[in-house]
Amino acid sequence: MMADLDLPFIFAALLGLSILIYVVLDGFDLGVGILFPFASEAERDTMVASIGPFWDANETWLVLAIGILLVAFPIAHGAILTQLYLPVAVMLVGLILRGVAFEFRAKAPPKHKRAWDIAFCGGSLMAGLSQGFMLGLYIMGLSYTWWHVGFALLTAVFLTVAYSFIGATWLIWKTDGDLQKKAVKWSREGIWGVIAGMGLVSLFTPFVSERIFDKWFGLPQMLYLSPLPVMSALLIGAIFWKLRRLPMDADSYAWVPFVATIALFALGFAGMAYSFYPFIVPEALTIYEAASAPEALSIILVGTMIVLPTIIAYSVLSYWIFRGKATKLSYD
């Protein structure tokens, strides 16, 4: 019965979903770390408090994503990760530094706190930059030419800016007072980077291969696909407009930029997924060629179908328990 399902497609969709959730969720907490240098010491405590209960679960989506790649597409997993050996190492070091700095800054002797703050920010930067670099290199087909590396360096910067942007919109939602005002300011500046980054990637991807070009600019696909850029443009417009008015009385609509940014990330991601489908190693290996044995996939699928909704439910529970402003979250 299971064998009739299009398992490779289902797992590619699950993989995409967990990468997207990871980028959004760890995106905002990495972003908060990247914004550290611009905040005062007291503000940093609040910023950390705003992500305290969530960061570990956020990062687990990366473990799930890499797990799905590992278990569902073992050949692709080796091929991609050995190509990305060094950026992966940089990312891991970054994630190590920030994850532990988070704990140490609250427990170490006060005179060491600054050093841990630097580790927290530096680690977040390393993770953001290396993820952006990997994204760029992946788009370019995972080969190291000057030109590809150059592009990857650009995407590294832009993804980092995008993370700091979603981090800032998170802070608009979760904080108040001066920090919230600062976060609005950061978002107003950051949004230019997001626009430039999304524009750059959208412009370049079609030219990476003829196949991708045809997928976008052939008729009639172009018509079906037009909502994607149009909706993105509308969302950017909406965020822009909202940011001009925030913060508002009684703190209304403080959640709007964050939620709209999630939608924006999702649209951008959908566009990319569409470009690369059905390839998992760009232009080299399709999801069908790379998939594990159906027996192995179906046993994971059963578990996933039961467990994933549960995970999402209790993650929502956790966000609900820790709703409200971060300042009130501290100490008890």
Place this chain on the structure above:
Amino acid sequence: MDTLLLSRIQFAANISFHILFPTITIALGWVLLFFKVKFSRTREKRWMDLYMFWVKVFALSFALGVVSGITMSFQFGTNWPGFMETVGNVAGPLLAYEVLTAFFLEAVFLGIMLFGASRVPGWLHTLATFLVAFGTTMSAFWILVLNSWMHTPAGHELRDGVIYATDWWAIIFNPSMPYRLAHMLLASGLTVAFLIAGISAYRLLRGDRGGDAATGLRFGIILGALLIPLQILAGDMHGLNTLEHQPQKVAAMEGNWETQGNVPLLLFALPDEEARTNHFEIGIPSLASIILKHDPAGVVPGLNDFVAADGTVTHPPVAPVFWSFRIMVGVGMLMLLASWAGAFLLWRRGADNLPRPYLWGLSGMSFAGWVATLAGWYTTEIGRQPWLVNGVLTTEAAVADVPAPMVLSTLIVYLAIYAILMVAYIGVITYMARKAAKGEPLPRDERTIGAQAMAVPAE
């Protein structure tokens, strides 16, 4: 050095660093649950203080465990692509179930456990604490299933060079799994017992009169005294299981070259693989035969049985296995001595009046569990070489062809970071112990639950 050797060193470094922290969190989660329930039953402040102190250690260890674990999950792809390509159909689902049933459970409820006390009803907070402890134990279960399967593979078949699962029950309950799981969970319990006893002893030595230090000391000693005999028993049974499935490993552990009866238990020896003999042997006659075969004349397999006619050696490197096994058992014996002596002293003199030299000894043993655990893993894992999956896949066949200098550079970076983090970790725990001993409030921590929150009825 070549890529294979460097990758092995890197993998060993990463997993050794990783295992240190789960070893603490697996058992500490349950201990915290115990402290919490104890407090809500007795309403005695010392239980709450204990909870408050150790929950910080827990949070710190957990963070270190998580970040080093993430490194682990990338290692398979970056350094050992052959592993997943060959045994992915078995290893994949096991790892997937670990992520799905354990990691998310721990990660989400950790937030509620650490910061949620004032936001959720007491029962939900207790439930969250339970779920975190349960999650860490589930992690250990799944990963040990995989690791045991790598030692004693079962329930699979090989088609065109790729492993396919045929019987999941046989894979999960593979022959060495129950022994390894029991031994590892006990190891975790012992590590935490000695950590709590050791740090509490240190606090008492520094003049802590808080009440919770003495309680912690008593708790640690009693837990250690209860677990160590079980561990020795489990270890013995584990060894017998290994004798059945991986005799070459046991031969290396015993430093026994010839298959023969009346094999002595070596207390000291320098195994020499060139000469295929031991130097400077000191041993207890026939004891190894008695332990392994329950008969002084029992025949124990020897290393020379694992040399092919063409001279290819198919047994593991002898000296590291021989020595790490002795370190583990040695620490185990020390733990037996320390905890039983402690239990006796507690009974005669009470927790506030233990002799200072004994307290110093205990605090010196704070991290003894780590030493034994690592030594145990080295015995097991080096003892499996040259196989990665016993009889199925060699380590050499799984390695990535990443250039050696690249592996070397990342290895150096990891080692440097691990060294710094290790110093920071032990430093911060000592710092917290000193502050607690002076009766000063622990460092401001916006992330852990406050005393008031704990005073809310916990059930």
